[in-house]
Amino acid sequence: MAGGAIKVEGGGRSHLYTGHTTFAVVMIAIVAASGGLLFGYDNGITGGVISMRNFAELFFPEELAAHDSSNGYCKFNDQILQLFTSSLFLAGAFAALVGMVTCKKYGRRFTMIMGGLCFIIGTVLVASAFHIAQLVIGRLVLGVGVGFATQATPLYLSEMAPYNLRGALNILFQLAVTIGIFAAQLINYGTQHIYPWGWRLSLALAGVPGLMLFLGALVLPDTPNSLIERGKLEQGEKVLKRIRGVDDVTVELEDIVDAVNVSRTIVNPWATILRRRYRPQLVISILIPTFQQWVGINAIIFYAPQLFQTTGAGADAALLNTVIIGAVNVGCTVVAILVVDRFGRKFLLIEGGIQLVICEFIVGALIASSLGTSGVGAIGPAKANAMIAFICIYIAGFAWSWGPLGWLVPSEIQPLETRA
Numbered sequence: 001m002a003g004g005a006i007k008v009e010g011g012g013r014s015h016l017y018t019g020h021t022t023f024a025v026v027m028i029a030i031v032a033a034s035g036g037l038l039f040g041y042d043n044g045i046t047g048g049v050i051s052m053r054n055f056a057e058l059f060f061p062e063e064l065a066a067h068d069s070s071n072g073y074c075k076f077n078d079q080i081l082q083l084f085t086s087s088l089f090l091a092g093a094f095a096a097l098v099g100m101v102t103c104k105k106y107g108r109r110f111t112m113i114m115g116g117l118c119f120i121i122g123t124v125l126v127a128s129a130f131h132i133a134q135l136v137i138g139r140l141v142l143g144v145g146v147g148f149a150t151q152a153t154p155l156y157l158s159e160m161a162p163y164n165l166r167g168a169l170n171i172l173f174q175l176a177v178t179i180g181i182f183a184a185q186l187i188n189y190g191t192q193h194i195y196p197w198g199w200r201l202s203l204a205l206a207g208v209p210g211l212m213l214f215l216g217a218l219v220l221p222d223t224p225n226s227l228i229e230r231g232k233l234e235q236g237e238k239v240l241k242r243i244r245g246v247d248d249v250t251v252e253l254e255d256i257v258d259a260v261n262v263s264r265t266i267v268n269p270w271a272t273i274l275r276r277r278y279r280p281q282l283v284i285s286i287l288i289p290t291f292q293q294w295v296g297i298n299a300i301i302f303y304a305p306q307l308f309q310t311t312g313a314g315a316d317a318a319l320l321n322t323v324i325i326g327a328v329n330v331g332c333t334v335v336a337i338l339v340v341d342r343f344g345r346k347f348l349l350i351e352g353g354i355q356l357v358i359c360e361f362i363v364g365a366l367i368a369s370s371l372g373t374s375g376v377g378a379i380g381p382a383k384a385n386a387m388i389a390f391i392c393i394y395i396a397g398f399a400w401s402w403g404p405l406g407w408l409v410p411s412e413i414q415p416l417e418t419r420a
Contacts, residue, residue, distance in 0.1 A: 017163050017252045022245040028160045031216035033176040035153030037209035040180025043301050048188030051305040055199040088143035095147025108156040109222040115148030116214030120207050127204035159223035171337050174404040178333045182326035189319045229260050285410040292406030295356050297398050311384035325395045332399035352401020359394035363387050
């Protein structure tokens with residue numbers, strides 16, 4: 001995360017904070033949602049676009065021939081196709097590191113503006129591509145936009161939201177991600193038969209959340225934390241009064257100033273976080289997001305259409321099934337918002353992890369029992385329906401545990417001096 005105070009810990013003084021939910025807070029929630037939509041839409045759109053025949057005919061005809069073969073497994077052994085799918089994440093990881101610097105030096109708002117702008121440019125490149133080189137370059141630019149947005153948007157949200165809404169709004173960011181995935185799956189289902197430019201429409205519509213983020217960040221001010229951190233105390237106080245809707249923000253302003261001052265005492269934050277006293281928080285902050293990715297959710301979201309085609313479903317049915325799992329994803333993320341405080345983070349992570357492992361083992365066993373290692377054979381209707389059911393149960397388990405908590409827990413457990 002970027003330098004500076006990410007969240008104001010009111011501690012025992014939080015009940016003294018004044019203010020109410022203002023129009024500015026609503027706009028902040030919309031901008032934060034656009035950042036999540038942006039990330040989710042790009043995750044959800046890729047697998048469906050790859051499965052579209054008109055896209056494959058133009059860029060990956062050899063892979064199309066592999067899908068038309070009698071082998072039940074997807075033969076994605078084309079390195080260019082792998083580069084197409086992975087390039088966004090490679091660029092996103094690099095951009096997130098750069099975003100740490102830009103958030104601290106130029107502000108959260110500036111980083112979000114650049115993220116939205118990069119996403120718009122990347123969308124234009126991929127949607128208008130006729131050559132694979134332009135397609136990959138567009139994905140790289142999209143990755144930069146995603147990296148900036150996912151670095152700055154949750155930070156912006158947590159610093160601008162009222163103290164009593166920060167936890168809920170942090171999970172709402174993950175809800176926006178799932179809505180973006182669901183929207184992408186619906187759009188793929190609707191554009192698959194628009195020949196020969198349906199895939200272009202699917203990719204072009206990614207510009208909508210990018211434009212929302214770009215324009216929203218232009219309209220909204222930077223956070224009080226960021227402004228004060230950069231020496232603009234009066235401007236930071238003015239913004240705080242505006243977003244709280246009251247003139248008396250003395251207590252919260254003092255807490256922000258104290259938090260910024262504590263942050264400034266950390267000469268080398270990387271050395272500080274490696275100290276023994278902070279090691280448990282560091283390990284958890286690394287492992288939870290890592291396992292969030294390692295549970296296999298990206299493989300399911302990216303390649304759900306191909307996985308459902310392995311069950312014998314046609315292209316239409318496969319994309320319809322992805323819409324179903326997208327709806328399950330959104331619904332169960334709402335469940336997480338309702339139960340996370342009642343059952344606790346630890347319980348949900350353990351229960352969700354067990355659920356994910358069991359479902360993945362069963363789905364793998366069902367495929368192996370029908371196709372073996374060769375991929376030759378057929379999956380019967382009963383096994384196919386069971387696969388779809390357990391994939392939905394898998395998605396539900398992720399949506400109410402590792403999905404939202406992978407964002408929430410690392411931001412909660414770090415003490416103020418290392419949260420940056």
